[in-house]
Amino acid sequence: MVSNKTPLAVTCGEPAGIGPDITLLAWCARKALGLPAFYVRSDPGFLARRAKRLGLDVPVQAVEPEEAAGYFGKCLPVVPTGQALEDHPGEENPETAESVISSIRDSVEDVKDGRAAGIVTNPINKAALYGSGFQFPGHTEYLGHLAGEMWPEAPNRPVMMIAGPELMVVPVTIHIALKAVPGALTEDLIVETARITARDLIQRFGFETPRLALCGLNPHAGEGGAMGTEEQTIIAPAIAELRAEGIDATGPHPADTLFHPEARKSYDCVLGMYHDQVLVPAKTIGFDDSVNVTLGLPFVRTSPDHGTAYALAGTGQARADSFAAAVRMAAVLANPGSV
Helix, strand or coil: CCCCCCCEEEECCCCCCCHHHHHHHHHHCHHHHCCCCEEEEECHHHHHHHHHHHCCCCCEEECCHHHHHHHCCCCEEEEECCCCCCCCCCCCCHHHHHHHHHHHHHHHHHHHCCCCCCEECCCCCHHHHHCCCCCCCCHHHHHHHHHHHHCCCCCCCCEEEEECCCCEEEECCCCCCHHHHHHHCCHHHHHHHHHHHHHHHHHCCCCCCCEEEEECCCHHHHHHHCCCCHHHHHHHHHHHHHHHCCCEEEEEECHHHCCCHHHHCCCCEEEECCHHHHHHHHHHHHCCCCEEEEECCCCCEEEECCCCCHHHCCCCCCCCHHHHHHHHHHHHHHCCCCC
């Protein structure tokens, strides 16, 4: 457990998106939102210019990570990435890719070195990074790669969770084409994902015996084999194995009847078989206050539950609710009782 005085590291995210906006807005409302200390790995001059564009009074101070907590009350602490960024909201620029990637990598190193308690990542545009050699489908996979490099002896299999006040969900397969899901879905993958989910719900979220509800893959959970057999051949055997291990897992449930208020009382977390099966209801129910949490890593990582929103960048219309929720959750997961 880290000290509650250790700040969180916030990545710069896509410079042309709303990541800078919501970071600045959250710092301005830090007392009202009850935010713990954080610093941003970015270009101080860039953030100062974005603040001016938004009409925000945000003093920006270049610092080292260990200085951030002392500065947070009176200015936004920024650890320079070393690359100057131009302020062109809504205009994708491939030349910023290295700054975006290094902000993530250096933030993970900060946690490894004890300079940060956890990481809050601002939204990135993955397509804008591919030209620089970025080879990962998303944040989750890249963080898993970094964890494997920096904590080679630690268990590491990243699992995406969207956690909100009313619903927590985990997709078993993540950033792959829908047509590839049936081939990628295996009993072992479901079991491993559920084990990691149950473990982190106990160790990080404080559940005593988390209740997991697993979706079927096909409409009506296959309708007894009439609409597909994956429920019978893959998902049900995985659930049986989990229950034999003492994990409270139920299903396969038809996804179309699993997310109404009464159904949500029967479980703590839903595991879906593909990305949109569970992220659509999660974002519909809690778009502004849900948080993307990466389970299965040797460090805490959270993120706002939305994308870059180029159309809102620099307009002053972005909302910092999900970012603030991500900061608060990161602090609690890294050090329960610290906020």
